[in-house]
Amino acid sequence: MVIEAVSPRVDAGRFPAKAVVGDPFVVSATVFSHGHDVVRAFVRVRPAGGAAWQRTTMSGLGNDAFRAVVVPEEPGRLEVEVLGEVDELATWRRDASRRVDAGRYDQNDAISGAELLEAVAERLGASGESLGRAGAAALEPARLAAMLRELAGRLAAAQSAPAVAAVLQELVAFDDALSARSPDTAAPAAERFEVAVQRELAACSSWYECFPRSTSPDRSRPGTLRDLIAQLDYVADLGFDLLYLPPIHPIGVTARKGPNNTAAGGPDAVGSPWAIGNSHGGHTAVAPELGTIEDFDALVSEAARRGIEIALDLAFQCSPDHPWVHQHPDWFAHRPDGTIACAENPPKRYEDVYPIDFATADREGLYRELLDVVRFWHGRGVRTFRVDNPHTKPFDFWEWLIAAVHAEDPGVIFLAEAFTRPAVMHRLAKLGFDQSYTYFTWRDTKWELTEYLGELAHGPGAAYFRGNLWPNTPDILAKSLQRGGRPSFVVRLVLAACGSANYGIYGPMFELLFDRPAAPGSEEYLDSEKYEVRHFDLEDPRGIASVIRRLNGARRTHPALRRDASLRFHEIDNDQLICWSKRDPQTGDAVCCVVNLDPHWTQSGFVALDLDALGLSAHEPFVVRDLLDDRAYVWNGSRNFVVLEPGRDNAHVLAIEPLNGPGSP
């Protein structure tokens, strides 16, 4: 027996594939033997290390391809096995049918068939397993075995082709039961792989990032965690699932950065939150200027009351004032003169940050301490972590850390902030990161977006890499946002929120349309919150909070938008217009988006919809309802006209509805 092309197996089983609780998960394989025998294939699954397997008979698709669907029930590691064996009874039935069709009778052959049938009856009677809920499969195993034995007896006694044919005909009624039976072979051929099952938030999430110190309603002082609690209603009203905070730990005092990343911050500087640690503590402390650990606890529980999870930043690096620098000098690389090297990406230097030396001789102590950091915050209710620059730490560290955390709570979600080469980003996803930042921020044209979003949804990495699309971050004020004003913000938002089930924005900079860079040609924000406290007017009517609210609402009510596997781009005869759709295979819910990538000029064109991808007929008109403004239009067939005028309509997010449904125009 050969079992090949097992899917979704990542790197020949070296890494687990990814799945989500409740989502049907297709296992496929090529299963065959030499010769012409009929083959049976099965999938069986169990929680990793668990005892009880659950078995499904795979369906044959022709040319030795088999497939089965598994629906994971809880987060955690699943062991999956594809099994294969020759089905001697089915082989005999096929060959005997051909013989009797040709009018041939052969007593030896009838006896062989009777022996095979007898053996199957024997095993069925002994197993006592339940085979199904209808027909012969629903029979008591002992009763079923007796019926098969009776047929075996008639076969052994058959004296003519018609007598054999009659038994073969009666056997058809037992097909379901026979197909559901356990493998006949004691140890069938098997190929194993693992699947990392996550809770749904790993597959569908909207993130809102903000700096707690910029949440003060009082312009004379910085914000605190208590101020952030007061802003939770705002975040909940926008409809986000996650509130992600840059590091909230004590900030180093040595070489503090000043506003706009100036070298010497001076006495008034607040410093970068990523320069972690001072005399008040390190990675498990709350910066005193933000509040107390009790304030943090309150934030977590108040957020939870509003359906929001708090996500923390795991930035494994230290300010020169971090307690570890003194307690564990061997965790840092020393230079020939005995000083510790600051972080550097030549010619850039980060004087306020010491990188941790993961090649330290005290690897064990270091790894344990870092795991304890995650455990500490997990113990306070945090189940989602955005990981800062994971690609600058060893791969085996992350694989170990994530496995250790998932062993305690498989629902903890890790988002990799690795803006680096594709192979490295994919490696991090394979070794355990649940989500990853992407190149979306720099993909602007129709061709780039079609190619890249298509790759994320359908490329070879789709089995393990979940992209999270961010139009902006504190480090990246995208060029497109600098150039296109409000229309660009709306366009990038729709692309992210409807092009991917996972997306996030860095606010309030985003919804308030901040678009001034630190310098011409730079992607850094002017007066970046990384180095100073900002104050925002969240009520500013020029902002796009209402669009965000609409999109997050659409994501909640339209299952089509909650997964990426069905993503499909549709032809549209204008390079400034991009059109894509998603469709939920369970409910049939479908959403079709059209976006004007040109922030300055009205663009129009004819879209050529792939009606099959939308579950539509070519012969019946249908309604498209814009989820951004509730306007509805009747469309007809594949070819439909769209015009989008920047400032008025930058995008359509169209729910597909039947023509005579409730509220049709």
Next chain:
Amino acid sequence: MVIEAVSPRVDAGRFPAKAVVGDPFVVSATVFSHGHDVVRAFVRVRPAGGAAWQRTTMSGLGNDAFRAVVVPEEPGRLEVEVLGEVDELATWRRDASRRVDAGRYDQNDAISGAELLEAVAERLGASGESLGRAGAAALEPARLAAMLRELAGRLAAAQSAPAVAAVLQELVAFDDALSARSPDTAAPAAERFEVAVQRELAACSSWYECFPRSTSPDRSRPGTLRDLIAQLDYVADLGFDLLYLPPIHPIGVTARKGPNNTAAGGPDAVGSPWAIGNSHGGHTAVAPELGTIEDFDALVSEAARRGIEIALDLAFQCSPDHPWVHQHPDWFAHRPDGTIACAENPPKRYEDVYPIDFATADREGLYRELLDVVRFWHGRGVRTFRVDNPHTKPFDFWEWLIAAVHAEDPGVIFLAEAFTRPAVMHRLAKLGFDQSYTYFTWRDTKWELTEYLGELAHGPGAAYFRGNLWPNTPDILAKSLQRGGRPSFVVRLVLAACGSANYGIYGPMFELLFDRPAAPGSEEYLDSEKYEVRHFDLEDPRGIASVIRRLNGARRTHPALRRDASLRFHEIDNDQLICWSKRDPQTGDAVCCVVNLDPHWTQSGFVALDLDALGLSAHEPFVVRDLLDDRAYVWNGSRNFVVLEPGRDNAHVLAIEPLNGPGSP
């Protein structure tokens, strides 16, 4: 260090990739580490189990991709390893350059660089290895080490950015030597795979199949091996590399088939050569009616004198009269009544053949005997075997047998006659078969041919599956040949001989244009040689021997036709015309074929050549010389007109030549 996407590794290294002596063989991989360090990658190869590795430094292609070319020197199994390590010296050089470009000087940094350079010099001096033939790489290792040490000293003493920059600048002259040096790491990361290297005949071969008993010049008696020897000049004149003979062993007498596969052959029947074995012997005997083992030896040596290899048929099955049936009854499956089951593919039965039961308890004895069959004929000079129905025997048998034979002579070639499902055919190729029959015989239309020949040349199986294209076989008189007369024979011949480096015909049926099936709708030949003796007039002027001679000549003189990797189809605006080319990357030799798939009507059209694939410029006319009739035409640019009239010209096989070359029109 991570080494991923190693190519060409088959099934994660479970099977060897295939290569040919003298053919450049590209090894590629994605090699990276965490962080931003510079990575070096190497390929090293050695004969499997051998001691001495040969190392090549891989070239970086960007985005962590690396590549190197290996040229295997002899047949056999090669071990290949891709190695990777962080190049600390190169990392330091890159970072130090950026620092000095920014005008920064840092004594710690200069000292670190000096230490790295010193360490490399130390290893180079100790290794004594030769690094290259030019520049610093050609220096004596000790001299090179001394020069690097001198630079290290200057670096350690440098007191300014310009002083460091000067050393960095001088190091550039050592780039080749540094890149060629051994890995710095004692045990760099490594990924291994194997490559099965064959002699060139495995990659490029033309086969002629014929029945020795049909070679008699005297119509009153069957042919013998001596008659076949007399026909060797004919085969050599046609230009074939291999003469393949159906089984030449004693033929069973029980249930002999009569002409046209009638059930009872009667006393005059000659029987099917595939019903192997009678009282005169089995798989290691020559049928007395064909001659003696000495005649066979003479055939092998006379063929060799003409540059022709004899290929034998390995049909591991027995007539009921085979010596094994009596000596080893346990090698055959018995039915409930104690009789042995004849071969069967219901409803078809082969009463004259007993299949061997590979599940016998005496597996060891059986396997050894079958290996001894191969050894016997190999001992008499046979190095190529066409294997009958390998897919009906266990995969592990073939993997074992082929490995055992290749351990003694890695140049033995096995052609799999497995007309079955794709997964099974690919498995046989992976486990060791050097060539495989294909679906070509049933691929007729332009779309089918484009898709299938493209798959063979470039599909995922190209690393291990070498298709051998046959327009006909004794079992398959293709429908296209039955319908199209002479033009169809020419067309199928050109498609096979120029579409694939490996091809064969079953003659003289083919070149004499036999096209009558046993029955309407059947692919069996009427009066098939499988069941009776035939006599042919090889001088018949209506045949297409002259076309075969031309094509085999073209295959010998044009390296473009000797490999398939460069196969490229070109657009042509007529669905009855198909156009493809091949180009030899070493010599630049290019051949472009245009075939009229319509055997009845003249077809014309404009071809749109991919000039890049042919190594041509868009701005210079070129000559195309038809290798079938020596006519030459001047073509210009991509778009050129072609007209093909069945009966006159069925195909062009155009060598591309420069306009003012010797003999230009």
